[in-house]
Amino acid sequence: MTGYGQLVSFPLVQTAYSAPEVYLNKNQPTKFPMSTDIWSLGIILVELVLKQPLWESLKIGQKIRKILSLLQCEGRIFERIAREHKCYEIFMALDPDWKALIESCLAVTPSRRITTQRLLENKLFAHLHVHNSGEQKKRDIPKYEAFTIKEFYHWWRLAGGDVIAELKKQGLIRTGPPILSLPSLALIDGTCFGQEKNPNTLYDQRVVMMPVTALHERLGHLKYHHFHPLVHCASAIIDRFDSSLNYDASGLPLCIKEKDPEYQFHRIILFRRLLYGYPFTRDLIVRQARFDIPPQLRGEIWAALLNVSGDRDRTELLFQLIDKETQTPTDRQIEVDIPRCHQYNELLSSADGHRKLKRILKAWVQKNTKYVYWQGLDSLTAPFLLLHFNDEARAFACLSAFVPKYLHQFFLKDNSAVIQEYLARFSQLIAFHDPPLANHLHEINFVPELFAIPWFLTMFSHVFPLHKILHLWDKLLLGDSAFPLHIGLSVLTQLRSRLMSSGFNECILLFSDLPEVDIENCVKNSMLTFETTPKSVTRRLHDNESGQEITPEALEDCRRQNKARYPRISPQDVEHLVRNFPSQLLAIDIRNPTQFARRAIVDSLNIPISSVKFGEQSLEGLGPVGTFLATSDDKFVVVIGDEDTDTEMFPRLLLDCKVPKVCVLQGGFDALQTYASNNAIFTSS
Template sequence: MSVSLLKKPQMHFGAITFFAKQHKDDVCGSNGLPLTPNSIIIYGRAQILKTIVNPYLCRYLDIIRGKHERTIAVSQYCGKPLSSFIEKSVFSFTDIKRIAYQVLQGLKELHSRNIVHHNLSSENILYENGNIKLFNYGLYYMTDNGKLVSFPIVQLLYTAPEVYLEEFKEIIANPKVDIWSLGIILAELTLNKLLWSSLILGQRIRKVLSLVQSTTSVFERIAREHNCYDRYQAIPADLKEIIEVCLNIYSEDRPTAAELLEKGIFDEFQVQKTDWLSLLKMYEIFTISELYYWWQLTGGDVLQELKRQGLIRSSPPILSLPHLVLIEGTILGQDRNPATLYDPKIVEMPMETLYERFKNISFSCYYPLIQTKSEIIAQSEPEPYDATGLPLVIKEKDPEYQFHRVILLRRLLHGYPFTRDLIVKEAEKDIPPLFRGDIWSALLNVRGDYERQYAKIDKATPTPTDRQIEVDIPRCHQYNELLSSMEGHKKLKRILKAWVNQNTQYVYWQGLDSLTAPFLYLNFNDEAKAFSCLSKFVPKYLHNFFLKDNSAVIEEYLAKFSQLIAFHDPVLANHLYEINFYPQLFAIPWFLTLFSPKTWPKKIQI
């Protein structure tokens, strides 16, 4: 059955929820504008996590803002926590080495992106059929190293001693804390023992801090305290060495994930690339991100599922008072109970409705042919999904229709630029919202090494237009959560500065930021592509609009606009003429932005 393709173990996802820290006293910043809510800052920072694709990391799918600074993170969730296997089934030493290798591969990917897990524990490692995936690795990063929330982002038992020693100081995220956590996890696996499980919170912290004064091996001391010394002695020397070096008290003495992967103990797990074909990116029929998109179209709702399972209540959690009171800009009342700000429970999303809706889709629909077809093959092909005559708004909400469009367009995008003509042909019908950014860039013929070209442009040197850009961005883009975030402001400013730097014949006019906004929104995690789309779009559709003296061009467009009004609505044209309300009074901003603030992000097409 074709639905079995949707039921793969890796195609499941779950959600966690937490509250961001609220602004209490200051409601405005130094620029006089309202302070950006911390949940919006988190929302902007978290977007980059959705670009991480690694076999040892759960993939982030969505970040959702709720009421009262609530944030919900949706990510891949497959397998069971590693902690559920400890003390119940014994892993062989080879299994433990494989787990260590896979965890290090995941950590290497994160650390190469300057992301520290800081929440690594056996609870946040999912295990299934001999393979692991790191889960919940983005919480520390998206909250700006924990600054944007009121609860500690640590697993107390697994946290390195230096974190406690610097508890009341601002510390820079250090990837070596993840190496300590790995050492504790491996100690649990090799000893087959959940460490200090009978101790209360304060006692656990004291146990970790007491290790600082250890005069012997930390691992040996842990084994003796848990009456596991015989098991400790039976551990192979190479594995014991890995655990010992991970549990060095001083972070500078711990190796990096990349250095640990070079140890001979992991040679048997290294994948040898034998030919150039193995270097090619494997084509996927569909991704878990696309499955999540279809799930939403078939009625899936993360918020409703969290409410159903009791993780979301109708009012924000506080200590005792039923409401917080705002008087003259000051919030009165007791703070939220810190214990309720983060719930570690993972809510898995039900998939039955999706499976039922897609059960009649034939297997061949997952592999549409896009080039030539013989008559024999054509006769065996399933009938195309008929959506003729349906309005675009209905097509975009139709799960089956979007399934067929997504499957077809992703194959075409995979073949771009060789399939550009087919992409243009299909885009004339409609563009799936999920692929709008990629299809727009294909229609604008963005190709080549645009990342390197964008990286070469100076986006840091101050220019005379910086002041106007800095004023326009925060006051003009509060209508969109993504663009109103700090990350959105930074990216928008860099793109505008790059455009002014690259196009010396033009100047920055108000409205260019609104024209840039849709391209950044659709390519938020690919700043270079957003810039390339803008650079292709302006000369094609707004030629000479941004000249220092663009009066002649504007007058030409205004004259054409007047003729269009007179042709399509003579009564309106005569009325506007009689009251002296000429297009010069209202239409110029429309041309400079191509109506973008009014039409996007819901219905924007080229």
């Protein structure tokens, strides 16, 4: 934080315990770094022997001069200190071995001080040596020694630890009315008078011990094997035994689980082991991430879900090779956007956060020459920078993997075709799951172009605060590029009652300041619709996962499909439903009776298009089939025709009649016959 002391005017040391060379070689590394700690140990031993702190009444500058004066002392520094503190009798009564040890620690020349190895071999510490038996080691090793200080601090805070509260108890932080911190006089040039220094920002060398009693109470009952959970197990008995050790919090809300020290302990220990084995354990990481992701390891888990390389050195090298300094035409827009990007967050609003975000954005623009910088890319980058604040290369690698998967071709200079197709699939998904809402938005002409472009261009990172984005993306990264469409549908579902009672102007005002969204319910509903929607309903031509060649014919077909209010379903998905979930499918064949009798899908219904009355927006004109449709909310309604049949008006009629889950077979009945791998799904005369 201080550039190893170069950015501040005071020493970042415990003054009385620092060796003389620390002050002589300020800002320069010593040749014997461990020897300075040996000197500090010697001073501590002197205080313990003399039973009083050294030079307690002196100010900082006087203490430093006192320590430097010891350089003129020819040996026997311990004796000199004892005389200065009127403790010569204690010095004389001390065991000679202890005198010799302390003097060896307080040698003026660093190279002549005792080494750590010789110190540990001293006979004075023989009774402290741990025996070499395995059981003795197991008893003597602290439970928490396997934790990093970051992990230990995380669990300590979850157990109720509060640094600020402890510092307030010790008087190191004092609060007062804000008005008292204002200057008495401020000149126009910025000079202030009468403003006292805030003691909270001043250096204080006192050490405050943080209590860990609450953490011991929460984790103290854990056994040794809890720290080493099984990852792979071929034994059902062992697996059953090991699973019983896990802390069951399945019924708790996510916000509670993230604050439960014991639950987070089990999750972090498990994920840490899985991350050690990445990329070979990626499938296990994905499986566990479906339950939840511990916040402490979220950055590493996200990187694994995005298939980011585990070779940090190579990732860092590739990032360093990208030119991030040369001025470009996009710099001006980047500099305008960054100060507005999640500035309520302390890290992202800092000067260092601004610099890091700018470097990552410039690197992305430089690396992806076929794309341009669009507003919103800064919001996309912010979550990755927040999780990898001290590793810009890792944050850049995550962004570089995220964009092709979820925002393929979104950052083209002319992205109109991509955006139009995406919004068309969104409208069709709304109609598929909620026809009344889709009809109402269509009637008032409130189209997704008016509100949803910032949603999808930034994957909601511009719409929601960061703490909600983290939870949202935990599930987003487990889905494919269609999952954001389901998130958008879930947001509309939460606002449904207000939307249904609002006109165009009211809807515009509603989305200009988006109301509070329950992100946990949003995630839950998104996953439900995502898992119950055939993949082809949301499939896009401009999709990195489709693998479809973008030919002029495909573009023309895409434009026709964009104009439809209902989605299409692929022959493969229809075959899958017929073979595996026939009870969930209602196939309506609108071909003429002769074609239907010749060959049709098993258990499909024939409603010739010529027999349908299109003047009325009701199902009564369909006879018994209409009554059946009115009670089939849980079925997929697939309209099947051929190229000579009007497959536009009939599904539109069903949509106007508020029939959910309506879709049209892509390519007609002939396409299904071509793709079907099993003739058992057909009946024929």
